Amino acid sequence: MTDQRPSPAGDRLSDRTRTLDRSKIRVMFDLAEAYDGDPIRLQVGVPDFDTPEHVVDAAEAAARAGRTEYTANPGVPELRAAIAETMARESDVEYAPEQITVTSGAMEALSLAMLAVAGPGDEVVVPTPAWPNYVNQAQIAGATPVEVPLPADSGFDLDPERIAANVTDDTAAVILTNPSNPTGRVYDEDLVCEVARIAADHDAYLVADEVYGRLTYDRAFRGAASYVDAPENVLTVGSCSKTYAMTGWRLGWLAGPQPVVDAVSRIGESTTACASSVSQQAALAALTGPQEPVAEMKAAFERRRDAVVERVAEMPSVSCPRPEGAFYALLDVSVLPGDSLDVAERLLSEYGVVTAPGNGFGDAGEGYLRLSFANGLDRIETGLDRIEEMVRAETA
Numbered sequence: 536m537t538d539q540r541p542s543p544a545g546d547r548l549s550d551r552t553r554t555l556d557r558s559k560i561r562v563m564f565d566l567a568e569a570y571d572g573d574p575i576r577l578q579v580g581v582p583d584f585d586t587p588e589h590v591v592d593a594a595e596a597a598a599r600a601g602r603t604e605y606t607a608n609p610g611v612p613e614l615r616a617a618i619a620e621t622m623a624r625e626s627d628v629e630y631a632p633e634q635i636t637v638t639s640g641a642m643e644a645l646s647l648a649m650l651a652v653a654g655p656g657d658e659v660v661v662p663t664p665a666w667p668n669y670v671n672q673a674q675i676a677g678a679t680p681v682e683v684p685l686p687a688d689s690g691f692d693l694d695p696e697r698i699a700a701n702v703t704d705d706t707a708a709v710i711l712t713n714p715s716n717p718t719g720r721v722y723d724e725d726l727v728c729e730v731a732r733i734a735a736d737h738d739a740y741l742v743a744d745e746v747y748g749r750l751t752y753d754r755a756f757r758g759a760a761s762y763v764d765a766p767e768n769v770l771t772v773g774s775c776s777k778t779y780a781m782t783g784w785r786l787g788w789l790a791g792p793q794p795v796v797d798a799v800s801r802i803g804e805s806t807t808a809c810a811s812s813v814s815q816q817a818a819l820a821a822l823t824g825p826q827e828p829v830a831e832m833k834a835a836f837e838r839r840r841d842a843v844v845e846r847v848a849e850m851p852s853v854s855c856p857r858p859e860g861a862f863y864a865l866l867d868v869s870v871l872p873g874d875s876l877d878v879a880e881r882l883l884s885e886y887g888v889v890t891a892p893g894n895g896f897g898d899a900g901e902g903y904l905r906l907s908f909a910n911g912l913d914r915i916e917t918g919l920d921r922i923e924e925m926v927r928a929e930t931a
């Protein structure tokens with residue numbers, strides 16, 4: 536006799552799964568995949584460079600030498616030491632190697648940090664427009680994300696007053712993405728200090744996502760933990776992904792106070808156990824080897840940033856704040872009809888250009904499109920020509 540009970544498969548899902556929003560960036564990705572032709576892809580957050588040769592060589596050698604087993608949860612000691620040295624050299628932040636745990640990308644560092652410090656009843660303050668994963672990560676941890684829209688009229692600069700108005704004793708963490716994805720903004724240190732003070736006054740952590748810290752164009756960058764009043768309240772997140780064109784190697788880290796770092800590596804024991812052993816050796820080569828490839832990539836991003844800013848300034852009816860870091864520009868297209876997902880869909884279907892709709896980064900991003908300049912200059916220029924064509928056609 537066959538069992539007639541309905542199968543729970545498919546609809547017996549946890550509540551936390553139901554609350555997760557589908558990323559609008561992902562929607563565009565799927566539409567681009569289904570697009571008939573070769574669209575200009577200005578939506579991706581992936582450097583269009585190869586991982587430096589010496590890094591690939593080091594990974595190959597490590598795999599051949601049998602460095603293919605699980606490592607200790609927080610990573611191999613030589614990599615943790617190299618991360619500590621790199622952070623001290625490049626962003627002025629002092630952490631002992633024991634205060635660093637290696638993770639599968641910054642993505643895992645952030646989600647485990649959220650699980651370690653936030654839970655039901657807690658709030659996580661996310662200044663927006665922001666990378667959408669923070670909201671999901673807070674929800675997965677059972678906490679409530681609180682979006683704080685930053686002011687568009689100041690190019691989405693950090694606004695301590697607005698943040699203070701949303702930080703309470705329930706706040707477990709305040710997110711600070713510096714340089715920002717999607718605005719490319721690099722925040723003044725005094726504003727970061729104020730936000731850090733607000734968080735510390737409420738016993739909340741400042742989660743400093745500094746994955747784009749090595750990609751700033753107009754001024755040097757220092758990590759928040761090097762200059763705020765209470766560095767013991769800062770959780771610093773870093774990654775090899777953007778700096779070394781290593782997004783697929785999945786190698787990031789979290790640095791911070793010992794109890795949080797230990798908790799993150801304890802939780803990690805039941806998620807990934809450790810970051811890939813081969814990727815850890817690749818990261819070691821990236822951090823300790825020649826840094827010329829980083830300088831070359833950064834110079835290319837800077838040339839493209841300048842080209843985007845110049846080209847957008849020539850266009851009628853649209854504008855973008857000048858990105859100071861990362862490789863994104865946020866284009867104000869609020870003159871065009873529909874919400875930003877409608878605009879992005881039309882731009883793809885009628886002009887063959889893929890962008891990320893601003894409303895995928897929170898309500899504050901409505902009316903904008905994020906353009907990534909992790910793409911060749913000729914593709915970027917063609918993409919911008921087509922955007923101008925659309926703007927002229929729709930505002931005529």
Ligand code: PLP
Binds near residue numbers: 580643666744746
């Ligand atoms: N943080 C920000 C602001 C990002 O834009 C990204 C990737 O796009 C990440 C973290 C994730 O980086 P990783 O590849 O190291 O997981």
